[in-house]
Amino acid sequence: MSAGAGRARDALEAFLIPVGALAVAMALFGVFVAVLGKNPLEVYALMYKGAFASSFSWQNTLSRAAPLILTALCVALPAQAGLMIIGGEGALVLGGLAAAVIGTLFAGAPPVAVKLAMAAGGMLAGGLWIALAGALREYRGVNETISSLLLTYIAIAVFNHFVEGPLRDPGSLNKPSTHPIGDAYMLGNFPGLDVHWGLGFGVLFCIAAYVLVRHTTHGFALRVVGGNVRAARLVGLPASGLLLAACALGGAAAGLAGMVEVAAVHGNANASLMAGYGYAGILVAFIARQNPLAIIPVAVLIGGISASGGMLQRRLDLPDATVMVLQGTAFLLILASETLYGRFRFFSSAPAPSRAEAAPPVPQQAAAT
Amino acid sequence: MIELGWWGVPVAVLGGAIRVSTPFLFVSLGECITEKSGRINLGLEGILVMGAMTGYGVSYTSGSPWLGVLAAGCAGLLLGLLHGLLCNLPKVNDIAVGIGLMLFGTGLAFFLGKPYVQPKAPSLPSIPFGAWSDSTQIQAALQVNPLFLIGIALALALAWAFRNTRWGLVLRMVGDSSNAARAMGYKVNLVRTAATAAGGFLAGVGGSFLSLYYPGSWSEGLSSGQGLMAVALVIFARWNPVQCFYAALLFGGAGSLGPALQSVGVTSGYYLYNAAPYVLTLAIMIATCSPRRTLAGIPGELSIVR
Numbered sequence: 001m002s003a004g005a006g007r008a009r010d011a012l013e014a015f016l017i018p019v020g021a022l023a024v025a026m027a028l029f030g031v032f033v034a035v036l037g038k039n040p041l042e043v044y045a046l047m048y049k050g051a052f053a054s055s056f057s058w059q060n061t062l063s064r065a066a067p068l069i070l071t072a073l074c075v076a077l078p079a080q081a082g083l084m085i086i087g088g089e090g091a092l093v094l095g096g097l098a099a100a101v102i103g104t105l106f107a108g109a110p111p112v113a114v115k116l117a118m119a120a121g122g123m124l125a126g127g128l129w130i131a132l133a134g135a136l137r138e139y140r141g142v143n144e145t146i147s148s149l150l151l152t153y154i155a156i157a158v159f160n161h162f163v164e165g166p167l168r169d170p171g172s173l174n175k176p177s178t179h180p181i182g183d184a185y186m187l188g189n190f191p192g193l194d195v196h197w198g199l200g201f202g203v204l205f206c207i208a209a210y211v212l213v214r215h216t217t218h219g220f221a222l223r224v225v226g227g228n229v230r231a232a233r234l235v236g237l238p239a240s241g242l243l244l245a246a247c248a249l250g251g252a253a254a255g256l257a258g259m260v261e262v263a264a265v266h267g268n269a270n271a272s273l274m275a276g277y278g279y280a281g282i283l284v285a286f287i288a289r290q291n292p293l294a295i296i297p298v299a300v301l302i303g304g305i306s307a308s309g310g311m312l313q314r315r316l317d318l319p320d321a322t323v324m325v326l327q328g329t330a331f332l333l334i335l336a337s338e339t340l341y342g343r344f345r346f347f348s349s350a351p352a353p354s355r356a357e358a359a360p361p362v363p364q365q366a367a368a369t
Numbered sequence: 370m371i372e373l374g375w376w377g378v379p380v381a382v383l384g385g386a387i388r389v390s391t392p393f394l395f396v397s398l399g400e401c402i403t404e405k406s407g408r409i410n411l412g413l414e415g416i417l418v419m420g421a422m423t424g425y426g427v428s429y430t431s432g433s434p435w436l437g438v439l440a441a442g443c444a445g446l447l448l449g450l451l452h453g454l455l456c457n458l459p460k461v462n463d464i465a466v467g468i469g470l471m472l473f474g475t476g477l478a479f480f481l482g483k484p485y486v487q488p489k490a491p492s493l494p495s496i497p498f499g500a501w502s503d504s505t506q507i508q509a510a511l512q513v514n515p516l517f518l519i520g521i522a523l524a525l526a527l528a529w530a531f532r533n534t535r536w537g538l539v540l541r542m543v544g545d546s547s548n549a550a551r552a553m554g555y556k557v558n559l560v561r562t563a564a565t566a567a568g569g570f571l572a573g574v575g576g577s578f579l580s581l582y583y584p585g586s587w588s589e590g591l592s593s594g595q596g597l598m599a600v601a602l603v604i605f606a607r608w609n610p611v612q613c614f615y616a617a618l619l620f621g622g623a624g625s626l627g628p629a630l631q632s633v634g635v636t637s638g639y640y641l642y643n644a645a646p647y648v649l650t651l652a653i654m655i656a657t658c659s660p661r662r663t664l665a666g667i668p669g670e671l672s673i674v675r
Contacts, residue, residue: 086468141660142651145411145464146601150647153594157644164640282468319483324476328415331469332455339458 013347018287021337022301025330032325038316050311051304055194062195063265064277065296065303067092069202070257071281072288072295073209074130077250078144079290080213081243082226087133087148088254089278090155091126095255096262097159098125100269101167103181103262114185118259119201126255127248129155134247138240156274163269177270187264198260202299205253209292222246254278280306283331302327377506378629384510385625386618387517388583392417392575393617394520396599398527399571401610403449404603405531406564407544407670410452411467413572414596415474416445420576422482425587429490434581437490438516441577442570448474449569453562464672471596485587493582514582516574520614523571527610540564544668572596594647601650605657607666623649 030040051061074088099118106114133151136142164176187197213219225232225239232239261273284302288294309323396413403410410416420441428437452470456463496518499511531537543550543560550557579595580587602620606612627642658664 084464084468136651136655139660140655141658142654143604143658145468146597147651147654149594149597150601150651153647154644154651157640157647161638161640165637279472283472286465286469319480321476321479321483324472325480328469328473328476331472332451332466335461335465335469336455336458338462339460341460 009347013341013344014289014291017337017340018289018334021333022287022330025326025333028329028333029326032329033318033322036318038318043312043316043318046311046315047305047308050308057304057307059194060307061300061304062193062199063303064307065299066196066198066202067257067261067277068281068284068299068303069199069206069295070253070260071278072284072299073205073281073292074126074250074254074278075282075285076288076290076292076295077209077213077246077253078130078134078243079285080219080222080226081246082229083134083137083243083247084145085130085133085148085247085250086145086282087130087152087155087278088250088257088281089274089276090148090152091129091251091254092258092261092278093152093159093273094129094155095122095126095258096273097162097178097258097269098122098255099259099262100178100181103185104179107182107185111184115187115263118181118185118263119256122255122259122262123252124255126258127252130251130254131244131248134244138243152278159269159273160271163271167269169268172268172270175270175272177266177268180268181263183267185263186267187260196260196264198257198264201256201260203296205256206292206296209249209253213292218242254281280327283327283334286331287334375633377633380506380510381629381632382622382625384506384512385629386622387510387513388621389624390617390621391514391517391520391578391582392595393599393602393620394517394524394614395575395578396572396596397602397606397613397617398520398523398610399445399449399568399575400600400603401527401568401606401608401613402540402571403565403568404608404671405540405544405668406561407547407668408453408456408463408561408565409467409600409671410449410470410565410568411464411597411600412448412452412470412474413467413568413599414592414594415471415478416448416569416572417474417576417579417596418478418592419448419474420445420573421580421591422478422485422576422587423573424577425490425580426482426485428492428581429485429488432491434491434493437581438493438574438577441573443573445569445571445573445576446566447569449566449572450562452569453565456565457558457562479589482587482589486589489586490581492585493578495582514578516578516582520617524610524614531610541668544670546669572599575599598646598650601654604664605650605653607664608668609666620646620649 033043034040050057052058071088071092074091075085078085098121102118102121103114106117129151130148133144133148136147137144163178167178168176169179189196190200213222221237222242224237225242229239257277258273262269266272280302284295284299288298305326306323309320312318312322313320396417400410400413423444424437424441427440428434448470452466455461455466493514493516495512495514497508498513499508502508531541539555539560543555543557547557579591598620602616603613606616623646626645627639630642631639
């Protein structure tokens with residue numbers, strides 16, 4: 001069999017297994033709502049309506065997909081180096097805070113310069129934050145999954161301290177916020193679409209990440225580090241630098257998501273920034289199997305599901321956490337479906353015995369590292 | 370009535386340590402059992418929230434808070450079982466499933482817990498160990514919940530059982546070398562699933578403490594990473610149940626620093642003081658982990674520390 005056909009089958013496997021897992025998740029979710037006395041078909045129809053049926057719902061979906069794309073990159077890029085970072089929410093929050101500070105500090109400067117400075121500030125804040133988790137792992141052996149989530153809680157505390165303290169706009173009574181950055185500095189809409197520029201940033205970032213990871217020597221070296229860090233060191237790759245760079249780039253993406261939320265949606269930094277995009281981004285990255293290009297459609301899908309939450313709440317009187325239940329179910333099934341790779345004869349490219357049969361029964365030690 | 374003034378801060382921190390440490394203690398003991406078997410369950414955060422909701426809901430409908438504690442444990446047991454069964458599948462990563470369980474448990478608890486946000490459920494009673502004192506602050510600090518005492522007893526019992534019982538030896542062997550355990554004829558996956566389910570039970574009980582005693586009501590912002598911090602705490606405690614207790618007290622004290630300072634009128638930087646437990650956790654992990662040597666007492670099969 002030719003290598004091309006083998007690759008096509010691998011791609012098909014990588015596409016069909018997650019889609020199958022999502023379908024099972026939707027079915028289980030249908031059973032769940034049926035037990036609660038709602039008609040599952042009605043729920044599905046409403047979800048489609050709330051997510052993809054009209055230009056208004058598409059607009060809602062895409063404006064949620066934009067930050068999700070960026071926070072998913074915060075998981076997927078470090079994952080190339082074998083790290084499991086789940087602190088995107090913290091990078092997003094700090095990126096938003098940095099953008100809001102820069103936007104108010106340079107009031108009066110030309111808008112293009114301020115927008116660029118806000119984006120750079122957001123990316124810098126987020127990048128440094130996640131690079132910190134990477135550095136703790138690399139130089140102190142601290143587990144990056146735990147440290148990145150702890151850093152998120154610390155970031156949220158810092159954010160609350162500044163937004164409700166020194167940086168608070170005295171005019172924001174009910175909802176503590178920073179001073180508004182002003183209309184001149186807001187990001188406009190993508191030409192021809194009613195969706196803000198954040199979506200464009202996200203797509204560009206994904207394409208750049210894909211090219212970097214799959215088609216450059218740096219990306220190849222990064223994946224070698226992710227595959228086996230000792231082997232990478234033995235062949236002389238700068239493992240520490242690559243690992244930190246992957247973390248910094250991922251954090252920069254999440255920080256940019258915070259900047260976009262401030263500069264395109266809210267106009268200042270307030271508690272609405274903590275809408276859970278950082279956590280949903282983890283789900284997006286895992287469904288996309290850490291592939292930067294696959295993140296784009298998956299983020300649109302997950303963005304659509306969360307956009308439909310409001311519709312379910314209004315029409316069927318379901319709690320707003322309904323969407324979280326579906327996302328959690330999907331997450332667990334996606335992870336469980338990892339076990340299916342290499343199990344189906346159809347997808348194995350050679351007639352030789354499948355991997356499961358050929359491999360000796362290795363003890364199951366899930367090595368995350 | 371004696372005014373304690375600034376002395377109120379350490380007293381309040383002590384009282385807070387006793388109150389706040391109980392969920393840490395239960396979750397970390399649960400995680401200790403799970404990690405001894407060679408797996409890590411990061412989803413205890415989700416189980417904690419689920420336990421808090423279940424405990425509150427059952428206490429509200431049945432009128433008995435202790436029934437709520439039991440139900441919370443059972444909910445945690447089911448979620449722990451789910452984690453254990455999923456991780457039995459080949460190629461499924463325990464850390465990733467933990468992240469998934471965190472989202473799933475939290476989502477399910479928020480969904481099912483909506484009707485219980487408003488009503489007031491009966492709370493757990495407490496034992497007034499401070500009745501000898503005239504100071505209301507000391508009295509308040511020494512209101513001890515029975516679950517705290519049960520937790521201490523459990524820590525001692527676990528430490529003994531790990532060392533002296535057949536179950537404890539099997540658990541530790543599975544965690545240190547699955548090949549050795551398999552050679553001895555033990556079913557590794559079965560032991561690990563049971564250990565994760567038992568850990569889930571304890572985490573669920575820890576969650577019920579949050580909703581039924583302190584802070585003592587169910588809301589969506591109830592838990593803020595206690596379940597996750599407990600995972601770090603187990604590493605700090607070197608997988609030793611008795612040290613888990615000391616570590617839980619330390620974390621509880623850090624967690625009550627913010628409210629204690631607020632009670633004597635220090636309000637600036639309130640949010641920063643509230644971040645104390647996270648900073649402490651991180652500082653402890655930085656101080657105790659090392660990239661060059663493995664940690665003393667770590668189960669050999671654990672994937673958390675390289």
